[in-house]
Amino acid sequence: MTHLWITGASQGIGRAVALAAAQRGWTVSATARGEEGLTALVLAGAGRISAFPGDITDRAGLAAVVDAVEAANGPITVAVLNAGTHQPTDGAAFDPSVYDRLIAVNLGGAINSLAAILPRFTARKSGRVALVSSVAAYRGLPKAGAYCASKAAVTALAESLRLDLAAVGVRVQVIHPGFVRTPLTDKNTFPMPFLVEPEAAAARILTGLEGNGFEIAFPRRFVFLLKLLRLLPYRLYFALVARQTGV
Numbered sequence: 001m002t003h004l005w006i007t008g009a010s011q012g013i014g015r016a017v018a019l020a021a022a023q024r025g026w027t028v029s030a031t032a033r034g035e036e037g038l039t040a041l042v043l044a045g046a047g048r049i050s051a052f053p054g055d056i057t058d059r060a061g062l063a064a065v066v067d068a069v070e071a072a073n074g075p076i077t078v079a080v081l082n083a084g085t086h087q088p089t090d091g092a093a094f095d096p097s098v099y100d101r102l103i104a105v106n107l108g109g110a111i112n113s114l115a116a117i118l119p120r121f122t123a124r125k126s127g128r129v130a131l132v133s134s135v136a137a138y139r140g141l142p143k144a145g146a147y148c149a150s151k152a153a154v155t156a157l158a159e160s161l162r163l164d165l166a167a168v169g170v171r172v173q174v175i176h177p178g179f180v181r182t183p184l185t186d187k188n189t190f191p192m193p194f195l196v197e198p199e200a201a202a203a204r205i206l207t208g209l210e211g212n213g214f215e216i217a218f219p220r221r222f223v224f225l226l227k228l229l230r231l232l233p234y235r236l237y238f239a240l241v242a243r244q245t246g247v
């Protein structure tokens, strides 16, 4: 039996992944702070989804959530650490509180989630954990210093853990979505190239979770272009991004 624990499941990508996993017959344990969103998800989940409210920035609280998840639904076999947030930043009006918050949620939340599940996975010598990062982890982007820094750290963390945990039978993956239409991106006022619907993102994520590759990245063409940008020397990269974004 596949038992998925997913954070950030009350809306957006997490909700779509939870529903797609339930449709595949997986047992799904869903965590987020918003109980209303979780209740709606459970109702849509045809009896396969249960809600375990929690805040990923609360390490002790999250450990108790994972205790409750396994007591109710058995050992977690797949964990998707999806909860995260974004807020634009402007280096010319530097506000450290935004950086603190995004690091606490995006990186700290991943660390707290790992602290809750990894001892169980390593003791069982099995389990799969996927950390949701972003294509924004590939290089620093304008007006996104806090987000890029937090997601680049998540990607580096996933790479290190992949190396550390392979020998003990725990598989680590990273998820690099491009733009996905969710309540998070609905706030964006700029054009979002290659925007995909959350259901399409969920399908890509589930296929990736069933495979053995490290990186689950989509949509392909956008990822290809951004990986080309990553190869450029700084001088060219900065000039190109400045021209494209008008910064």
Ligand SMILES: NC(=O)c1ccc[n+]([C@@H]2O[C@H](COP(=O)([O-])OP(=O)(O)OC[C@H]3O[C@@H](n4cnc5c(N)ncnc54)[C@H](OP(=O)(O)O)[C@@H]3O)[C@@H](O)[C@H]2O)c1
Pocket: 007, 008, 009, 010, 011, 012, 013, 014, 031, 032, 033, 034, 035, 037, 054, 055, 056, 057, 082, 083, 084, 085, 086, 105, 109, 132, 133, 134, 135, 176, 177, 178, 179, 180, 181, 182, 183, 184, 185
């Ligand atoms: N949408 C995109 O284009 C895109 C692209 C690349 C990467 N991503 C990443 O994909 C993930 C999901 O993004 P999304 O677009 O689906 O965002 P979203 O619509 O804002 O959903 C975020 C989810 O995270 C939960 N969450 C936020 N803070 C939390 C906390 N402290 N504790 C527990 N849950 C928390 C939210 O639930 P509550 O508020 O109810 O707690 C919600 O369920 C994020 O990590 C994001 O960075 C998104």
